[in-house]
Amino acid sequence: MITYNEQIRTFKLDTPRTSYVMGIRDGGFLLNLYYGRRLPDDDLWALSNRLPSASFSPSDPDYTDFSTDVAPMEYPTNGRGDFRVSALSVRGADGSSVTDLRYVSHRMFRGKPDLPGLPHLYADDDSECETLEVTMRDPLTGVEAVLVYTAFEDCDVIAKHVRLTNRGGRTVKLERALSSCVDLPSMDFDLITLWGRHAKERQFERRPIARGLQGIRSKRGSSSHNHNPFAALAQTGATETTGEVYGFNLVYSGNFTLTAEVDHNASTRIVMGIDPSDFGWLLAPGETFVTPEAVHVFSADGLGGMSRVFHRCYGEHLIRGRWKTEKRPLLINSWEAAYFDFDTDKLISFAERARELGIEMLVMDDGWFGKRDNDRSSLGDWFVNEKKLDLSRLIDYVHSMGLKFGIWYEPEMISPDSDLYRAHPDWCVHVAGRTPSIARHQYVLDVSRPDVRENVYGQMREVLCRYPIDYVKWDFNRNLSEAGSALLPAERSGEFFHRFVLGTYELQDRLIRDFPALLLENCSGGGGRFDPGMLYYSPQIWASDNTDPIERLNIQFGTSLCYPASSMGAHVSPCRRTGYRTKGDVALWGTFGYELDPNDLSEEEREIIKEQVAEYHGYYELIRRGDLYRLICPWDNDFVSAWSFVSEDKREALVTLVRMRRQEETLLHLKLQGLDPDAFYTVEGTGERYSGALLMYAGVEMTGAAWDDGDSCKLHLIAE
Ligand code: GLA
Secondary structure, rough: EEEEEEEOOOOEEEOEEEEEEEEOOOOOEEEEEEEOOOOOOOOOOOOOOOOOOOOOOOOOOOOOOOOOOOOOOOOOOOOOOOOOOOOEEEEEEOOOOOOOOOOEEEEEEOOOOOOOOOOOOOOOHHEEEEEEEEEEEEEOOOOOEEEEEEOOOOOEEEEEEEEEEOOOOOOEEEEEEEEEEEEOOOOOOOEEEEEEEOEEEEEEEEEEEEEEEEEEEEOOOOOOOOOOEEEEOOOOOOOOOEEEEEEEEEEOOEEEEEEEEOOOOOOEEEEEEHHHHHHEEEEOOEEEEOOOOEEEEEEOOOOHHHHHHHHHHHHHOOOHHHHHOOOOOOOEEEOOOOOOOOOOOHHHHHHHHHHHHOOOOEEEOOOOOOOOOOOOOEEEEOOEEOOOOOOOHHHHHHOOOOOOEEEEEOOOOEEEHHHHHOHHHHEEEOOOOOOOOOOOOEEEOOOOOOHHHHHHHHHHHHHHHHHOEEEEEEEOOOOOOOOOOOOOOOOHHHHHHHHHHHHHHHHHHHHHHHHOEEEEEEOOOOOOOOHHHHHHHOEEEEEEOOOOOHHHHHHHHHHOOOOOHEEOOOOEEOOOOOOHHHHHHHOOOOEEEOOHHHOOOOHHHHHHHHHHHHHHHHHHHHHHHOEEEEEEEEOOOEEEEEEEEEOOOOOOOEEEEEEEEOOOOOOOOOOOOOOOOOOEEEEEOOEEEEHHHHHHHEEEOOOOOOOOOOOOEEEEEEOO
């Protein structure tokens, strides 16, 4: 619900358990007065009474009791006396980047507007949310900023983006156009972020914030393995279950910044949006630029509470299409089984063995197109390598067995050794006169260009129309460098990175519109583009090329800070550590599937896999729709990790525990969470009966504690 109190000129955005309050101050300054637990409406006036001014801090001559330098600014601008990190900086035709925004008007309406060309949260029905648009204007340049906020009724989420329109008479340049800013009157926070690299994505990092700047960004052209566009500010001492936590996530797959700045008053500002360092956008009179959307979550129930809000929100308001609700097929992927070394018969043998195990889809990974037998050629030549493959025979056979069939693409890439590159050398991302750098023997295809998009999409469309393909894995295997496009004029070179991302979004949008039954899975050298932008197009994303179940724990726990289980690509592979049971127990957390040669399995392994397949079906709804509780996190404990899924009605729970390393103590008390304390639960298999209260407050003793490294166990609880 959103209200405006005319008397004190204050907006209040309420979600079920949170409030976000803004006030218009004399002079038209828009202030960020409060964000946190839900407040009553009656005494909001007290919030705006606290505004300080400070010596040395400049003020508007008409309002000298107030300085932007020390005020909580809702959308801070550059050069008007607020010396902290700003959200907007516009270089005017006069060469100055001083930017000033003052309130003009506002409107409120039910529902949520689309962001053209950009991924965003949505509501199926206008009753699910309400939107506030506050229009601000810079009197000198005429730049108008419409700050767009949506408060959801069914989850504690506020989404925000900004529409910038040049209402002046001269072209200006946006040098910084961020999506959101939140000013909090405290520095008692830890900053939590997810860092990583290839095969080690989304590792949890927590550090106390300090005065000055701190934060993360990507300049790699994609959201990256290295930093996820997510950050949390957790009250000092907040845990999984207690304390106040703010979570921020940018719905964007390109260069981003998430920066926190603590000032001399111990106030914390956090801003997020497109990273400004390689950004500049010309805005001619009448033109509009829309920022990506930022998602804000507040939870008073610790990190676990924050995560569950993100999960519900993304499950309901971000993931779309048929596969939002339809059961996804359990797949086997050819990559780790065969790499580039396959032909029709080998894949048919995979499908035959897989079917015996109960697997539902065969995915043919990299190596089916052009003349690709290794990673040195053919990206861009998206036609079937008929010397290697009879695709019609393969798909017909796979379908005749009742399996679905999937295929791999890397549409935004081009190999120097490809027909496409030989025909169009200027179609790769490059800067004239500079040698483009190479990574994995490939260049990046310039999908900021409409003609390039037309070509690559046309090639994909031809294959997807000719063959009945059920699934596409969309990969992206390098970072961008020498970032430029042959079509962009010099003064627009700063637009390249964002135009590239918009190009990717357009391609994925076309694909899922033209082929609505297709299941799309994004991937980027594992989980290098695991972000909410991608989730808008593909309901699942391959989380990491690292399928070692012990190392996967850190990756999956980290990913779960804001991404739901239904989105997390997780497969069982023949990697070196642990037996197949643990591999399966860890992969069950995600979308679940296999990445191995099913001809190479022992009889015992085949039996285990058949049991896992049955478990996958049995727990599907619980894991996809249930609430996740991280019970023992790998970043808190070197020996054991544990997590559970609890159904929404609290009648069913699945608890999984993995011993990462053997420890001295043999007993382990595990306190469960999220159960109904008054209900009695029966443990499947043993028939033991415990109250929810005992399981949560006293804990359950994990008696099989003499396990070796890498062992796991599950408890399935059903309430009577
Ligand atoms: C990336 C993906 C892998 C596989 C290979 C194919 O590394 O993460 O799963 O698809 O590319 O080249």
